[in-house]
Every structure is written in C-alpha cells, then in structure tokens.
Amino acid sequence: MPVSPPIGRVVATELKPSTPHQFHFWTALESAVGIGAIVRVEGAGRRVFGIVTDGFAYSDLQTPMHDVIGAEGDPAGAAAAPTDRTEIRLYTAAVLRQIPEEPLQPVPIASVFLAEDADVVTALRMDAFIRPEASTGIPVGVYTAAGLEAPVYLDADFLLGPEAAHLNITGVSGLATKTSAIEFLLSSIFQKFPAQKGSVAAVCFNVKGPDLCFLDQPGAIGADDRRLHARLGLEPRPFADVRYYAPYKADGLNLNTLRTHPSLAANTEPLVWGLREVLDYAEVLLNRDDVDAKAGAFIDFLEDRVVGRSFEDPQLRDAPFEVQTFADLEEFFRAIFDFMEALGRGSEIWRTHHMATIRKVRNRLGNITTRAKGLVTDDGEVNDLHWGQFTDRSIQVIDVAGIDPLAQDLVFARVVSKLREHLERRDLGVDHVVVVVDELNKYAPSEGPDTYVRRMLLDLSERGRYLGLVLFSAQQFRSQVLRRVVGNAGTAVFGRMDMDELAMPGYATLSPATRAKLSALPKGELMVRHPHFTQPIFVRFPRPAVLTGREGVEQFPPAPDLPFARAVWSHLHALDPRVTTTEVEDLLEGRREADVRQALHATRRARPDKPLGYFSRLLGRRVAGVEPPRGTVRPLRPVDDPYRP
Amino acid sequence: MSAGTAAQLRKAAAACGLTPASWVPEASDGRAEQATFRPVRLIEADALGFLPVGLARPWPGPVAFLDGVQRYQIVAYAGVSPVVWAEIAAAVRERVGRRLRTVEERRRRVLVGRPEALAALRGTDHGCEEAALPSDEPPHPIRDFTLVRRTVDAERGRLEVEVGHRYRMASPHWLVVDGSLAQSPQWAADQRMLGVMKSHASLPFTGTDLERYLRLPAGFRTTVFSPAGDEVAPVYSWALRLWPWEGRDLFHGLIRVEAAPTDETVAQAGEICRWLLAERVPVSTPDPRWDRLLYGIYAVEEFLKARG
Numbered sequence: 010m011p012v013s014p015p016i017g018r019v020v021a022t023e024l025k026p027s028t029p030h031q032f033h034f035w036t037a038l039e040s041a042v043g044i045g046a047i048v049r050v051e052g053a054g055r056r057v058f059g060i061v062t063d064g065f066a067y068s069d070l071q072t073p074m075h076d077v078i079g080a081e082g083d084p085a086g087a088a089a090a091p092t093d094r095t096e097i098r099l100y101t102a103a104v105l106r107q108i109p110e111e112p113l114q115p116v117p118i119a120s121v122f123l124a125e126d127a128d129v130v131t132a133l134r135m136d137a138f139i140r141p142e143a144s145t146g147i148p149v150g151v152y153t154a155a156g157l158e159a160p161v162y163l164d165a166d167f168l169l170g171p172e173a174a175h176l177n178i179t180g181v182s183g184l185a186t187k188t189s190a191i192e193f194l195l196s197s198i199f200q201k202f203p204a205q206k207g208s209v210a211a212v213c214f215n216v217k218g219p220d221l222c223f224l225d226q227p228g229a230i231g232a233d234d235r236r237l238h239a240r241l242g243l244e245p246r247p248f249a250d251v252r253y254y255a256p257y258k259a260d261g262l263n264l265n266t267l268r269t270h271p272s273l274a275a276n277t278e279p280l281v282w283g284l285r286e287v288l289d290y291a292e293v294l295l296n297r298d299d300v301d302a303k304a305g306a307f308i309d310f311l312e313d314r315v316v317g318r319s320f321e322d323p324q325l326r327d328a329p330f331e332v333q334t335f336a337d338l339e340e341f342f343r344a345i346f347d348f349m350e351a352l353g354r355g356s357e358i359w360r361t362h363h364m365a366t367i368r369k370v371r372n373r374l375g376n377i378t379t380r381a382k383g384l385v386t387d388d389g390e391v392n393d394l395h396w397g398q399f400t401d402r403s404i405q406v407i408d409v410a411g412i413d414p415l416a417q418d419l420v421f422a423r424v425v426s427k428l429r430e431h432l433e434r435r436d437l438g439v440d441h442v443v444v445v446v447d448e449l450n451k452y453a454p455s456e457g458p459d460t461y462v463r464r465m466l467l468d469l470s471e472r473g474r475y476l477g478l479v480l481f482s483a484q485q486f487r488s489q490v491l492r493r494v495v496g497n498a499g500t501a502v503f504g505r506m507d508m509d510e511l512a513m514p515g516y517a518t519l520s521p522a523t524r525a526k527l528s529a530l531p532k533g534e535l536m537v538r539h540p541h542f543t544q545p546i547f548v549r550f551p552r553p554a555v556l557t558g559r560e561g562v563e564q565f566p567p568a569p570d571l572p573f574a575r576a577v578w579s580h581l582h583a584l585d586p587r588v589t590t591t592e593v594e595d596l597l598e599g600r601r602e603a604d605v606r607q608a609l610h611a612t613r614r615a616r617p618d619k620p621l622g623y624f625s626r627l628l629g630r631r632v633a634g635v636e637p638p639r640g641t642v643r644p645l646r647p648v649d650d651p652y653r654p
Numbered sequence: 655m656s657a658g659t660a661a662q663l664r665k666a667a668a669a670c671g672l673t674p675a676s677w678v679p680e681a682s683d684g685r686a687e688q689a690t691f692r693p694v695r696l697i698e699a700d701a702l703g704f705l706p707v708g709l710a711r712p713w714p715g716p717v718a719f720l721d722g723v724q725r726y727q728i729v730a731y732a733g734v735s736p737v738v739w740a741e742i743a744a745a746v747r748e749r750v751g752r753r754l755r756t757v758e759e760r761r762r763r764v765l766v767g768r769p770e771a772l773a774a775l776r777g778t779d780h781g782c783e784e785a786a787l788p789s790d791e792p793p794h795p796i797r798d799f800t801l802v803r804r805t806v807d808a809e810r811g812r813l814e815v816e817v818g819h820r821y822r823m824a825s826p827h828w829l830v831v832d833g834s835l836a837q838s839p840q841w842a843a844d845q846r847m848l849g850v851m852k853s854h855a856s857l858p859f860t861g862t863d864l865e866r867y868l869r870l871p872a873g874f875r876t877t878v879f880s881p882a883g884d885e886v887a888p889v890y891s892w893a894l895r896l897w898p899w900e901g902r903d904l905f906h907g908l909i910r911v912e913a914a915p916t917d918e919t920v921a922q923a924g925e926i927c928r929w930l931l932a933e934r935v936p937v938s939t940p941d942p943r944w945d946r947l948l949y950g951i952y953a954v955e956e957f958l959k960a961r962g
Contacts, residue, residue: 075939092953
C-alpha cells in the first residue's frame with residue numbers, strides 16, 4: 010500500500026505548546042484538512058490520533074494599519090499587490106488516542122498525516138468492540154475527510170446497555186435531520202444488534218404531524234445514500250414489523266392520525282383505554298397541587314376498593330357498585346353526593362374522606378374523558394399495545410400528535426410504566442426496548458413544574474438501562490431539557506444547531522470552530538459523542554429508506570373523516586367485506602351513538618365469523634320510540650290571563 | 655560528520671587546548687559597510703535630473719528574488735586570535751501567480767580563524783569549511799575580528815553569486831538581488847537582473863547634487879548614471895523614491911537600482927521603476943527597513959532565517 014505523504018507538521022511554542030491532550034500543526038494552504046478531520050502524528054516512537062477542533066490563518070502582517078499604508082488607503086491597491094503575503098494555516102487538534110497510552114506524554118513534534126480507514130478505527134477506540142468474533146458495532150455514519158469515507162460505529166453495549174445507554178439528539182427543526190437520524194439508527198440497530206445480546210424492539214411516540222407514520226413504507230433514496238448504506242454494511246429497507254396505534258377522534262370512530270389511508274389499515278389500530286388503565290396514572294392528570302395527601306388517599310381508595318371490584322355500601326344503595334367505566338364511576342360519585350346531601354348540613358365526611366376532596370377527585374377524573382376524548386372512553390372499550398407479545402426487531406408507533414397535551418402525558422406515562430413493569434418481569438417478549446420521544450424539552454423541561462412525566466423520564470434515563478429500557482430522545486434546544494435526563498444519555502448526537510443555543514454554557518467545551526460548523530451543518534451530517542470517543546466526531550449518515558412524513562401523506566393521503574354510519578360500516582366492512590352500507594344504515598336507524606360505539610368496539614375485539622350478526626345482537630332489539638302523550642298540561646292553579654284575547 | 659554547530663565547535667576547541675568562548679557580536683547578521691562617496695558618470699542626461707515614474711505596474715511574468723543571510727559567533731580563542739563559526743546562506747524565491755516558492759537554496763558553515771587555529775581544530779572533524787585569516791601580522795583580537803567580518807561578508811557574497819548564477823542559468827525570468835550587482839561581472843552584465851540597494855553608505859554624489867539626490871520626491875527616479883571605480887564591475891544605476899520622505903528622513907523610501915550597463919537598461923528604466931513601485935506592497939513590516947525593503951527580498955530573508 011502506498012504511504013500517503015504528510016499533510017502537516019506539529020509545531021509547539023511556549024505560547025502554544027503541545028500537551029498530552031492537544032497539539033497544533035500547520036499545513037499547506039491547499040490542504041484537505043478541515044474542522045473535524047482526524048489526523049495521525051507519527052514520531053518519537055509514538056502514534057497520536059487527533060481531531061481538528063480549530064483552525065487559524067494569518068499572514069506576516071503585523072497590524073492592519075500596515076496593509077492600509079501599503080495600499081495607500083485604497084482597497085483595490087491592496088488587492089493588486091504583486092506578491093501574496095506569507096500565510097499560515099495553523100490547526101489545533103484534540104488528542105483522541107495515544108499509542109502507547111502510557112506514559113501519557115505531550116504530542117511529539119513530528120509529521121502529521123490524514124487518517125485512513127484503520128486509523129479511524131484505532132483513533133475512535135472502535136477496535137475494542139469491532140472484532141470479527143463478537144462485534145457490537147452499530148453503524149452510525151461515515152467519517153468523511155479528503156475523499157476518505159470510513160465507517161463509524163457505536164458500541165451496542167454503550168448504546169442499549171448495560172454499560173451505558175440512551176441517545177439524545179439535538180438540532181433545529183425543519184431539516185428532518187433528527188427524525189431521519191433516529192430512523193436510520195433504529196434501522197442500523199435492527200440490522201446489526203448482535204443476536205447474542207438478545208432481542209430488541211422500539212416504541213416510538215409520534216408527536217408531530219406524520220413524522221413517524223410511514224416507517225413500514227419504502228422511500229426512494231438516491232445512489233449516494235445507497236452507496237453509504239453499502240459502505241456501512243446496511244441494507245436500505247423499511248421496517249418490516251411495525252404496528253401503529255392512534256386514539257380515536259372525539260367521534261370515537263375515526264382515528265386521530267394522518268395514517269388513515271385504507272391501504273395502511275392492516276397494521277393500524279385504535280389506542281383506547283378505560284377507567285382501569287387511567288386510574289393507575291391519575292397522578293399524571295392532576296397537577297402537584299391537586300394531588301395532596303388527601304386526594305391521593307381517596308384515589309388509592311378508589312383503586313383498591315372500588316374500581317374493578319364489587320363495592321358494597323348499603324348506605325349508598327342496596328345493590329353493590331360494579332365500577333368498570335367512567336359512567337359507573339360517575340354513578341358511584343352521584344350516590345355519595347346524594348347520600349351526603351340527604352344527611353343535611355354538617356355532614357362533610359364520607360368514610361374519612363372530606364367532601365371537598367371527593368368533589369375535586371371527581372372533577373379531575375371526570376374531566377379526563379373530555380380532554381382525552383377518543384383515547385379514554387367511558388364505555389369500557391379498551392384496545393392497548395400487545396403487552397407481552399413484542400417481537401424482536403418490531404416497532405410500535407403510538408401517534409399522539411393530534412391529542413390534548415394532557416392525554417399525551419397520560420400515554421407516555423402509561424406506556425413507559427407498562428414497558429418497565431414488563432421488562433422487570435421479563436415478560437414483554439423482547440430483552441431491550443428503545444423508547445423514542447421527540448420534543449423532549451416539552452416533556453422534561455429544565456424549568457417549570459415537576460410533572461409526573463418529567464419524573465418518569467428522569468427515572469427512565471437514570472435506571473432504565475438496567476432493565477433494557479432505553480430512551481432515544483430528541484429536541485431542538487438541549488439547554489431547555491432537564492440536565493440529568495440528557496446528561497444520562499451515553500450517546501449525544503447533534504445536527505445543525507441554532508447559534509443562540511450554541512451560545513449556552515453547555516456548549517462551552519466545544520471550540521468556536523466546532524460551534525460554527527455545527528451552526529451550518531448540512532442535512533445528513535451529525536456530530537456524535539459516544540463513550541468510546543474522547544472527542545465528538547462528525548459523521549454523515551444516509552437517508553433512511555422509509556417514506557418521510559411529508560412523502561407519506563402525499564402517497565397515502567389520509568382518508569377523510571366519515572359520517573357516523575359510514576364510519577361504522579367501514580369498521581365492519583374491514584372485518585367482513587360482504588357488509589353493505591345499506592345493511593349498516595338500517596341497523597343504526599334510531600340507535601344511540603354510544604350504544605353503537607360500544608357494540609362496534611366489542612365486535613372489533615371479538616372478531617367474530619359473522620361480524621354484522623354479532624354486532625346486531627350486541628345492539629339488541631330496537632326499542633320503538635315512545636312519543637309522550639300530547640295532552641294539555643293543566644296549570645298548577647288557574648290564573649287570569651290579562652293578555653288572553 | 656555533518657557541519658557542526660557552534661556548540662559542538664566550542665566543545666571541540668576546548669578539547670584541542672583552545673580557549674572556548676561564547677560571544678555573538680552585535681550586527682553579526684548583517685554586512686559591514688563603510689560610508690563613502692563613489693563618483694559616478696552621468697548616462698541619461700548631462701546633469702542629475704528627476705523623472706516622474708508614473709503609475710505602479712507589476713511585472714506581468716514571473717519574477718525571482720535573491721538574498722543571503724549570515725550569522726556568526728566567536729567559539730574560541732587561539733591565544734588572543736578569535737576563532738569564529740559562521741553560517742551563511744542564500745536563496746532564490748520565484749514568484750509565479752503572486753505566490754513565492756523557493757527554487758534555489760545554499761547554506762554553508764564556515765570556520766574562520768588564523769591558520770594555526772584552524773589546523774588545531776582540524777583533527778576534531780568539525781565538518782565546517784575553513785577560511786583562513788592572513789597571518790602576516792601578529793595576532794590582535796580586534797583587528798582579527800574585523801578581518802573575520804570581511805571574510806564572512808565575502809563568503810556570503812560568493813554564495814549569493816553562486817546561487818544567483820544557478821538560477822539565471824536555469825530561468826529566463828528577472829532576478830532581483832538585495833544589494834549591488836557590481837560584486838559580480840556576470841551579474842553586472844545580466845540583462846535580466848536588478849540590484850536593489852536600500853543602504854546608502856556609499857553615495858554617488860556630493861555637494862548640491864547629493865542634496866538634490868536625497869530630496870528625490872516620491873514616485874520619481876533620477877536619471878541614469880554609472881558608478882565609477884576600478885573595484886567593481888560596471889553597471890548602470892539610478893535612485894527611486896518609493897515612499898514620501900517629507901517629515902521622516904532623507905533616506906525614507908529611497909532605493910538605488912542597478913542594472914546591466916546597456917542602452918536597453920536606460921530605455922527600460924521607467925518601466926522597471928513602475929514595476930518596483932508596485933513591489934512596495936505588501937509592505938515588509940515588521941522589518942524596520944520596510945520603506946526600502948521589497949517584500950520579495952524580505953520573504954527570502956525570512957525564509958533563510960527560519961531555516962537557519
């Protein structure tokens with residue numbers, strides 16, 4: 010193999026000395042070296058790898074005034090100078106690795122070479138985990154400099170645990186870099202996560218438009234992206250096993266998602282919860298002031314004694330309460346209030362719970378079905394993630410983009426808590442789960458009230474890796490996210506950044522040149538921090554081979570919301586294509602919508618052989634409308650009517 | 655052994671029974687010059703005249719610059735006579751498309767002293783060339799040191815001539831030399847060489863002509879004259895004021911140009927002056943001689959110092 014010529018030479022002066030962690034070198038003016046380039050220093054029995062963090066250019070001009078004098082005040086005169094001043098390109102590099110590692114010494118004054126493939130592996134300490142016999146490398150992109158494209162890998166043990174875990178990505182909105190990067194990384198993990206490390210699945214929360222709505226659909230990618238995929242040893246393909254969940258809209262029939270095209274219905278299901286599912290996470294729905302000790306005690310009472318059980322209290326009514334739904338719960342509350350009102354003044358305590366506390370809890374819980382309408386039903390219908398049946402390399406996408414923030418919080422809290430429960434019991438179906446959350450600054454802000462979701466995300470980031478629960482989070486402004494959440498991310502990825510954000514103290518460790526590069530980073534390029542890399546590395550990643558959200562809605566336009574009867578038909582038609590609209594319209598004639606919804610959801614759950622018949626039986630016999638007698642209402646007492654003609 | 659350093663020679667001198675010394679004389683990196691008048695013969699006109707040069711205009715093709723450097727220090731005494739280690743170097747840097755690159759470079763290390771001192775050191779395999787001082791008079795440390803300076807100057811001059819000659823043999827382009835062309839008959843006759851003198855120790859006029867000569871306005875040149883005298887090769891010469899001197903010094907921005915003694919030189923003098931005027935930028939700061947030091951020459955000097 011031909012030996013590449015040196016591209017520079019280390020220089021060390023009293024003012025700019027070489028240290029064990031930093032050195033300076035100069036290059037020819039035309040050198041291919043740039044910020045982020047990896048270089049190798051060879052000399053004095055030592056090999057040192059460094060990454061360029063800053064660059065300087067200056068000439069032998071002592072002061073700008075001399076240039077003015079030389080040009081006699083005319084800028085055109087300066088440009089016409091027959092000789093270019095002697096000029097220097099001086100670069101500062103941060104040491105990535107020294108060989109030998111001990112004794113750790115200042116970088117020798119020696120020749121500097123551009124790194125080659127093997128150098129990149131050594132410099133980034135990837136040789137520790139990319140071994141032919143047991144590699145745990147997950148491709149994250151290619152390092153590019155001076156025509157070199159060297160694959161860069163993350164260590165799966167430090168990405169998905171147990172050594173370290175979690176990934177956080179920061180970048181401005183609108184470039185699709187964050188979403189694309191996460192999609193690419195998931196694809197990379199699914200293709201390269203070593204079998205001996207167990208199974209892995211992902212749960213993605215789609216919080217914006219159609220961002221993650223088409224992960225199972227192939228997207229067109231260019232030749233360059235194909236080449237990058239090949240260079241990284243990956244196949245450009247969409248995700249094979251994806252299930253979509255979305256709550257209903259307020260009508261309880263049309264899904265609240267942009268993925269409603271009929272051809273995508275096969276793996277798209279509603280996400281519907283009932284009282285039982287919600288009550289465990291009541292704290293999510295109540296702010297900190299609400300959940301005082303008294304309210305907490307009453308909620309515990311409801312959970313332990315009432316909901317899902319047969320609760321007897323002859324004082325309230327003779328028959329036991331069977332509280333399964335919000336409607337049942339409201340009936341229960343009504344009975345308490347009626348009972349207490351019947352007792353009259355001075356009766357403020359029911360079973361040690363003050364009436365004000367009971368009213369507060371009732372108001373807050375009752376409010377849920379309004380604010381989370383479509384997600385939470387009061388009729389007992391439940392359709393949840395398939396807990397315990399997660400499959401290896403599968404993705405569950407939960408589309409919460411269109412629902413109330415409170416409902417979003419509820420979804421986060423419940424899904425993550427359930428994941429945690431199942432992973433603790435090792436009965437989820439997979440060993441590792443990657444939870445993808447965008448807009449982290451909204452759910453775990455550095456300032457503001459300490460919410461349940463924020464505490465949950467903090468707990469996940471601090472303890473999740475022991476369970477195999479890994480957080481892949483993204484946000485526009487890292488500085489606005491709870492420091493401990495992002496701080497626990499073993500791997501940090503940065504796309505193009507806003508200058509204001511880069512001015513925050515958290516970025517002070519980056520050189521001005523690195524910050525400038527970050528502020529203008531093109532789409533498809535990232536800066537990566539990883540435990541094995543002693544310095545951040547710039548990489549380029551290929552566009553993932555899935556449809557972007559925008560392309561997806563163009564190719565699979567969302568189906569328009571259907572009128573009630575038509576929506577019911579579409580659900581039944583999906584179960585049995587022989588069902589006609591006329592049959593359904595006849596069946597629905599004169600029915601209450603709530604009854605229809607309940608029957609339909611039960612039919613969808615049961616998936617009977619003859620859906621229409623099953624549905625019809627659940628609806629029951631049609632009760633003929635009874636007109637109230639139209640007799641004259643007699644006045645309470647006869648009065649003279651002065652206006653009577 | 656490769657050419658030794660001053661420190662190596664100092665050790666070697668001690669081993670040979672000489673008295674080691676360590677002294678870097680002041681101005682040891684420049685040539686010694688004596689203030690004189692040198693009579694001239696007027697060529698272009700019957701009397702000293704001033705001519706406006708016109709607008710600065712760079713030479714359109716490649717141009718090269720030649721300069722030399724020297725440094726020396728006393729490393730030992732043989733009795734009372736100094737033994738001097740000197741390093742001399744010369745280089746040519748050629749400018750193509752505004753960029754300078756070095757095309758010729760020579761460097762020599764010379765040991766200068768009385769023959770007996772050099773002989774004593776010969777066994778140490780010091781690797782330096784030798785230049786012997788005359789030994790017809792009894793040793794005198796000050797007088798001997800003056801002779802050393804002259805010897806080093808002469809060695810440097812020879813090296814510059816050698817390097818310049820090599821360049822001109824290989825290249826058709828103009829070569830601008832820091833100093834006089836008259837030190838070499840070959841140079842003096844070369845129609846593509848210019849000598850640019852920023853030192854005015856040797857003045858071409860006396861009396862009122864000298865007064866006029868030193869008050870040459872900026873952007874003007876004198877008429878062409880030819881320095882007379884037997885010790886130099888014949889050249890044509892003229893003065894050119896690069897920067898206004900008023901309010902500064904009579905010598906501020908004043909250079910004397912030498913070229914081959916031909917009619918073509920006289921005919922080209924104006925064009926050459928416009929070219930040299932263009933060479934004022936970039937200014938050669940922070941060198942204190944920036945007003946007379948062309949940047950190309952400065953760049954050669956800096957190159958040689960950096961390599962030394």
